[in-house]
Amino acid sequence: MSDFAYVENVAHALICAEAALGSQLVSVSGKAFFITNLKPVKFSEFASIILEGLGYQRPMIKLPSRLVQYIVLVVKWMHAKMHSQKLNYSAPVHNVLRLALCTTTFSCSSAQKCIGYVPVISLEEGVTLSIESFSHLARDSSFARQVNSNEYSKVEKLLGGGKVADILLWRDENKTFTCFIALILLYYWFFFSGRTFISSSAKLLLLVSITLSGYSILPSKMFIDYDAFATDLV
Template sequence: MKLKFGKIERCMLVNDVAALVSCTRTFSCSAAETHLGYSPVVSLKEGAALTVDSFSALAEDLPLRRCDDSDEHSKVDKLLGSGKVADILLWRDEKKTFNCFLLLVLLYYWFFLSGRTFITSAAKLLMMIIVSLYGYSMLPANICGFTIPRVSSACFEVSKVDMRNSFLAMACMWNELSLVTRLLAQGEDWCTFLKVSSFFYFCKLIVPHFLTMAIGIALVVAFTLFFVYEQYEDEIDGMAKVVINRLRKA
């Protein structure tokens, strides 16, 4: 009996929903016109047209994102590790990416365009951070009705997992450097020798004269090139194939 009752109740529910969805309901505003003097500003036909236009404009204003609704990652996303760095450089969260870009621009100006040495800039930056934190801690809990949130001590703590991952990354880098050094000392891997020599020669040319410019260009390119390539990946790959084929034929 319970099963039958459940089936009957479910059937009645489905029928009610179907009847509610399928019927057309219109509401008259004659009472409002009679008692309140109401008159529609926009007609029904014009309102429907404006609604359709608003949806079209909303679709045009949406940011271009290919991979938000799909599980397949793009080439750039895989190249960047499909993590926080990829989310920032590919503008997944526009507000977060803009804040990171603005912070990096300020640091770039502070360390490279201020005319001070790196040590002096770092010391002044640390001093400003300390003074700001101390001044913020001295503020009262309530100012003119506005509650001042306190900085939790957890913000300055580093978890064991993060420390372990940092040390593991440093150990991996040290092992790779040791491997390259051992290969160079043996004098058998000429390819590695040429790569290392070219790298140091390039650094010798760039660092004294073009380091500031190179870092600025790299900063702008990092926040634009990856995003543009992800949006027009097929078109750029097609153009690259055409150029490569023409170069091979030439």
Template sequence: MACAVVTGGRGFLGRHLVHKLLESGKWEVVRIMDLAAGLAVDADEEKALSAALESGRAQYAGVDLRNLPQVIQALEHATVVFHMAAPDSSISDWKLHHSVNVIGTRNVIEACIEQGVHKLIYTSSPSVVFDYINGVKDADESLAYPAKLMDSYSETKAQAEALVLDANGRHGLATCAIRPSGLFGPGDRLFLPSIVAAARAGKLKFQIGSGDNKFDWTYVENVVHAHVCAEEALVDASGVAAGKAYFITNCEPVKFWEFLSEFLERLGYPRPQYQLPVALVLPLACIAEWACKQLAPLGVPMTQFTPARIRYMSLWRTFSCDRAATLLKYKPLYTVEEGIQRTVTSFQHLRASPAAGGDGKSAARWWWMVLVAVVLLAVFFQRFLHEVA
């Protein structure tokens, strides 16, 4: 029986892949794995997915990846596993990221071997080679993992990717890793909603850095296509495509802030009007992150205003897809412009109202935080100079 399993199948990318696998007609069964005990079908996917569930072509398994027996049972009769499940990258929780990304991936590998799965395709991230200090331009897969990664998500994704690639050839299992950069598209619950929320709160009046830094954004259907290409290319563990990682992009690097501004403008929000130098903002982010860590025992949540975020928005981050093009036969199906149009059309509910001008209270609160950070920075340097003197 041809059975494809998608872990994290109710996530942004997972939903798109499940739809594509069902649409292809290649698979007798597409099994959706996710953490929730049951499956709630959304209105926009009701017709196709409900029909597939009723016919048995789609199945759902509520599984905690950290529970090996559950994972083994869920992979019964599987031919290929698309391992996409991962916690939200914006959550600062090393224990959570390690338990799901590392232990969960190790369990998926062991379950694949136990159940005789032929192929394992892991959804990794370009962040596994990005140290958030140095920009990268047209990097290829020869770029090694950094000695130190800036956040727990990137660190644990790198560990998980290494486990998957090392597992290639074990008991006939063929593996590879897909590294999609800057995912966007309809159904996104993180990137565009957070950008709109920031614009509505008046937090996107400023651009961080010169704005010349280019970034590789990738439309979601192109990432789905890359996974399909990988499955077709993984003939066996000894094949040229197996045991390797692949950068996946739209092959159209664009300026980071120009890309964000396109979405803002098309949804009726103003573009960033002012420019803040990285040299000014970065120390403030360091202080904000440090303060949150110190106050964490008191219940203060971790700020999103971190040095890693500032560098993410201000450094070059582009990658070469030559390996994917050669070994997986990957070629983007949609341009960046087509992706933007399709995404904006699907997010009309986030369009600005005619009188939208930002939440004054939220903006004022944010600027008070910046002012406090500036004062703390001044005090810090005063103490530093005093100690030096």
């Protein structure tokens, strides 16, 4: 869960603080207050609402937060192993991702008690106003049409429309993600395991052989004939 604050609510809180300082009924000088919309929501849900408001499709693939954290750790570890200087530039991305995966909620009880803060713009109204402010990024806007023009890029023209192009250009996200994980595992197996290429290949072939041998000795009754099962149901 994450807390968000619309800018007009922040401005309203400043006005409330100024009024409280002028009244001198409550000592608020030097105090710090958290200001939010008093309605925490999931970060992914908030981002999805913004995307839908701009006319884009809500993300279809949902990955567990633990898996995303592990992927980020693997990427950072690979950067460190390769002594890459690009890690410093990608650090803000990791920080934003870490914040998105954590619970960041704040209590506004002190602001409500001391300066009488109450949000003047609800979260739903704030989202609507924010979408209107970024209407130039909407899917049907002239800017978006210019970015998402039908003209194919050089890479798309070069790769064409085969299965390889679908994977490399993220047209089939499931296959692309599967290949990405497989490449990471192979990269680790051959380069970061500390073994030579020949020994890594030999162990990989041994693992494949054991897997195939185990599969061959399994009884056939363990596997369901789905066609026959469907026929029986009909």
